[in-house]
Amino acid sequence: xxxxxxxxxxxxxxxxxxxxxxxxxxxxxxxxxxxxxxxxxxxxxxxxxxxxxxxxxxxxxxxxxxxxxxxxxxxxxxxxxxxxxxxxxxxxxxxxxxxxxxxxxxxxxxxxxxxxxxxxxxxxxxxxxxxxxxxxxxxxxxxxxxxxxxxxxxxxxxxxxxxxxxxxxxxxxxxxxxxxxxxxxxxxxxxxxxxxxxxxxxxxxxxxxxxxxxxxxxxxxxxxxxxxxxxxxxxxxxxxxxxxxxxxxxxxxxxxxxxxxxxxxxxxxxxxxxxxxxxxxxxxxxxxxxxxxxxxxxxxxxxxxxxxxxxxxxxxxxxxxxxxxxxxxxxxxxxxxxxxxxxxxxxxxxxxxxxxxxxxxxxxxxxxxxxxxxxxxxxxxxxxxxxxxxxxxxxxxxxxxxxxxxxxxxxxxxxxxxxxxxxxxxx
Amino acid sequence: xxxxxxxxxxxxxxxxxxxxxxxxxxxxxxxxxxxxxxxxxxxxxxxxxxxxxxxxxxxxxxxxxxxxxxxxxxxxxxxxxxxxxxxxxxxxxxxxxxxxxxxxxxxxxxxxxxxxxxxxxxxxxxxxxxxxxxxxxxxxxxxxxxxxxxxxxxxxxxxxxxxxxxxxxxxxxxxxxxxxxxxxxxxxxxxxxxxxxxxxxxxxxxxxxxxxxxxxxxxxxxxxxxxxxxxxxxxxxxxxxxxxxxxxxxxxxxxxxxxxxxxxxxxxxxxxxxxxxxxxxxxxxxxxxxxxxxxxxxxxxxxxxxxxxxxxxxxxxxxxxxxxxxxxxxxxxxxxxxxxxxxxxxxxxxxxxxxxxxxxxxxxxxxxxxxxxxxxxxxxxxxxxx
Numbered sequence: 001x002x003x004x005x006x007x008x009x010x011x012x013x014x015x016x017x018x019x020x021x022x023x024x025x026x027x028x029x030x031x032x033x034x035x036x037x038x039x040x041x042x043x044x045x046x047x048x049x050x051x052x053x054x055x056x057x058x059x060x061x062x063x064x065x066x067x068x069x070x071x072x073x074x075x076x077x078x079x080x081x082x083x084x085x086x087x088x089x090x091x092x093x094x095x096x097x098x099x100x101x102x103x104x105x106x107x108x109x110x111x112x113x114x115x116x117x118x119x120x121x122x123x124x125x126x127x128x129x130x131x132x133x134x135x136x137x138x139x140x141x142x143x144x145x146x147x148x149x150x151x152x153x154x155x156x157x158x159x160x161x162x163x164x165x166x167x168x169x170x171x172x173x174x175x176x177x178x179x180x181x182x183x184x185x186x187x188x189x190x191x192x193x194x195x196x197x198x199x200x201x202x203x204x205x206x207x208x209x210x211x212x213x214x215x216x217x218x219x220x221x222x223x224x225x226x227x228x229x230x231x232x233x234x235x236x237x238x239x240x241x242x243x244x245x246x247x248x249x250x251x252x253x254x255x256x257x258x259x260x261x262x263x264x265x266x267x268x269x270x271x272x273x274x275x276x277x278x279x280x281x282x283x284x285x286x287x288x289x290x291x292x293x294x295x296x297x298x299x300x301x302x303x304x305x306x307x308x309x310x311x312x313x314x315x316x317x318x319x320x321x322x323x324x325x326x327x328x329x330x331x332x333x334x335x336x337x338x339x340x341x342x343x344x345x346x347x348x349x350x351x352x353x354x355x356x357x358x359x360x361x362x363x364x365x366x367x368x369x370x371x372x373x374x375x376x377x378x379x380x381x382x383x384x385x386x387x388x389x390x391x392x393x394x395x396x397x398x399x400x401x402x403x404x405x406x407x408x409x410x411x412x413x414x415x416x417x418x419x420x421x422x423x424x425x426x427x
Numbered sequence: 428x429x430x431x432x433x434x435x436x437x438x439x440x441x442x443x444x445x446x447x448x449x450x451x452x453x454x455x456x457x458x459x460x461x462x463x464x465x466x467x468x469x470x471x472x473x474x475x476x477x478x479x480x481x482x483x484x485x486x487x488x489x490x491x492x493x494x495x496x497x498x499x500x501x502x503x504x505x506x507x508x509x510x511x512x513x514x515x516x517x518x519x520x521x522x523x524x525x526x527x528x529x530x531x532x533x534x535x536x537x538x539x540x541x542x543x544x545x546x547x548x549x550x551x552x553x554x555x556x557x558x559x560x561x562x563x564x565x566x567x568x569x570x571x572x573x574x575x576x577x578x579x580x581x582x583x584x585x586x587x588x589x590x591x592x593x594x595x596x597x598x599x600x601x602x603x604x605x606x607x608x609x610x611x612x613x614x615x616x617x618x619x620x621x622x623x624x625x626x627x628x629x630x631x632x633x634x635x636x637x638x639x640x641x642x643x644x645x646x647x648x649x650x651x652x653x654x655x656x657x658x659x660x661x662x663x664x665x666x667x668x669x670x671x672x673x674x675x676x677x678x679x680x681x682x683x684x685x686x687x688x689x690x691x692x693x694x695x696x697x698x699x700x701x702x703x704x705x706x707x708x709x710x711x712x713x714x715x716x717x718x719x720x721x722x723x724x725x726x727x728x729x730x731x732x733x734x735x736x737x738x739x740x741x742x743x744x745x746x747x748x749x750x751x752x753x754x755x756x757x758x759x760x761x762x763x764x765x766x767x768x769x770x771x772x773x774x775x776x777x778x779x780x781x782x783x784x785x786x787x788x789x790x791x792x793x794x795x796x797x798x799x800x801x802x803x804x805x806x807x808x809x810x811x812x813x
């Protein structure tokens with residue numbers, strides 16, 4: 001059932017009016033959580049990535065993007081605006097109202113704040129992203145979430161409560177006629193909230209693992225390593241809970257860049273968003289700087305001319321795919337509606353090896369791939385957004401192989417994420 | 428499905444060149460993440476140039492003016508350099524050895540001179556350079572005397588050649604391996620005389636080739652899959668066009684040339700490949716991609732595309748036309764871009780002016796005048812064969 005959307009002002013006096021409004025909702029929401037019921041809808045934020053001029057694209061101001069998406073943006077200040085959208089309450093006629101607010105952090109990253117229900121909000125954001133080739137989610141892949149756990153969450157107090165969620169669906173193990181092209185998005189936001197129980201739907205047999213660990217930080221820290229080495233799907237981390245550092249409550253981060261506020265402070269929630277935005281920006285910049293196969297001018301002490309730089313991005317699957325799974329994956333990954341959103345014509349070099357000189361279908365940027373039963377190698381031409389690589393890792397762990405190792409050139413992906421611990425937390 | 432014998436692959440110039448470039452790429456040092464053993468990279472050598480024409484110092488240029496049997500502007504296949512060690516390897520990949528009667532000797536003399544003190548003159552931070560001919564291992568022993576004789580020849584004529592080595596590619600123990608001589612091992616800081624570069628799959632039918640970083644329109648060495656490199660080239664161009672047209676404003680006019688696209692898809696290497704190869708790649712794109720687009724859409728919507736010479740102009744006017752075109756372009760079963768090689772006639776015509784009306788005949792070039800025989804490049808069509 002659709003959660004009723006509270007009235008949100010289209011033209012507030014300033015953004016602080018919205019901060020105060022969301023603060024009130026956060027307090028009411030937190031009280032609801034404490035009392036075991038939801039009194040007010042929770043504030044949730046989607047961190048959205050936009051093409052930057054580094055990609056040879058033409059970055060647009062958010063007002064122009066959302067005007068084209070018919071969201072009627074109304075500027076509240078230079079970097080903050082309200083957005084309109086159609087709402088369909090259960091049993092009532094649809095109507096257009098203010099659905100949330102967009103803040104521009106920089107040319108490349110936007111935060112969309114809303115109090116719509118998780119499913120409706122996610123569907124709305126997905127629709128915007130699907131309609132705009134220059135918008136994408138931010139992709140907090142399992143290794144990045146693991147690094148956030150390792151370097152941050154696990155130090156937020158031994159007695160604080162947290163939750164980690166793990167999710168893996170081997171959809172390509174299914175017979176072709178039952179392998180879903182689209183992921184069941186509706187289930188995603190339940191990960192940290194409610195595990196599905198008592199479903200009477202008939203499920204085809206395949207590897208499908210969903211786990212949630214909710215416990216004190218010290219207990220999870222003591223157990224997690226052994227659990228992960230013993231069962232591969234426990235490496236497919238899909239959501240983490242950040243206990244708030246300064247306030248009561250917490251903030252839930254999902255793989256697709258959604259953060260749900262379970263604290264009683266909107267300011268604390270926004271501070272968490274800003275923190276995650278800086279981490280993600282740093283990771284993305286590092287990915288692109290190292291991965292782009294570029295021509296750089298040689299130093300002036302040498303004769304002018306180009307030399308090659310740039311490194312391959314490598315993802316190794318800890319468990320080899322079967323021939324049937326590999327075939328199914330390759331056949332479907334390059335189809336129009338598949339979650340991998342890849343375009344290209346696989347060149348078969350062997351029973352379980354293809355080369356694809358293709359493109360990222362979502363951002364429409366070139367991408368060259370070698371895929372075998374045990375690894376994927378990606379070459380990102382100059383300008384191809386690093387988001388593509390992070391989306392690949394996220395989807396491979398979610399749908400192909402739950403335990404992977406990844407490198408950017410010679411550098412293990414995990415070590416690149418160590419910058420999580422050194423990120424400048426101040427602007 | 429294709430079947431490639433690794434023995435054939437090590438004689439394929441495009442494969443050889445890509446293998447050497449991968450060996451200079453940063454990768455994990457060992458374990459399952461390694462694509463091609465990063466032999467050069469792990470010893471501090473980085474890719475310095477690919478397909479770079481060497482510019483001789485002026486005194487050598489002046490001296491060469493009167494000499495016919497020494498190339499005036501040699502093109503190095505790959506140069507890897509180690510700034511800390513102040514040294515470089517100037518690598519030529521060859522599908523076969525050659526003797527003193529070969530036309531390759533003209534270019535080889537130039538390479539020997541380029542890798543001598545001239546190299547340090549042009550690149551002062553790299554005073555040491557060694558030229559390395561990489562050939563199939565079976566040809567190595569025949570190659571060495573040729574280079575020794577050529578080195579002596581240019582020395583007698585007053586030039587200073589660089590030291591040379593011959594390295595061999597071979598198939599051994601389920602790997603494509605690289606044989607190095609003692610002098611190169613010493614300079615590289617490696618103790619291994621045989622380095623496994625690339626694993627060959629146990630199934631015996633999987634092509635071990637890594638992703639192509641450099642490619643041309645030449646035939647492959649696999650007789651069952653001759654058009655593979657052209658197909659890769661067309662696929663890269665196809666992907667580029669799809670990305671490009673998805674992101675443009677349909678209300679303005681857009682001009683595309685094969686040069687612009689090939690510069691993008693080769694990471695800039697296109698400008699350094701041999702003139703003949705450059706020309707045939709341009710023609711391939713015009714004939715197999717641009718002409719197909721222009722012909723197909725002339726019937727559907729005659730005002731959108733115009734092909735004039737090598738320039739394709741697109742003006743969609745509105746989103747509807749753009750979306751129609753993109754639906755078509757995205758569907759490889761409809762675009763059907765052929766991977767046939769450009770014909771010698773079409774390549775020769777590349778130098779001809781367009782018709783009086785300025786438009787190329789979209790129906791094809793069947794009425795074109797008989798072209799003059801195109802001059803073959805000195806060492807064949809592939810970049811690695813220069």
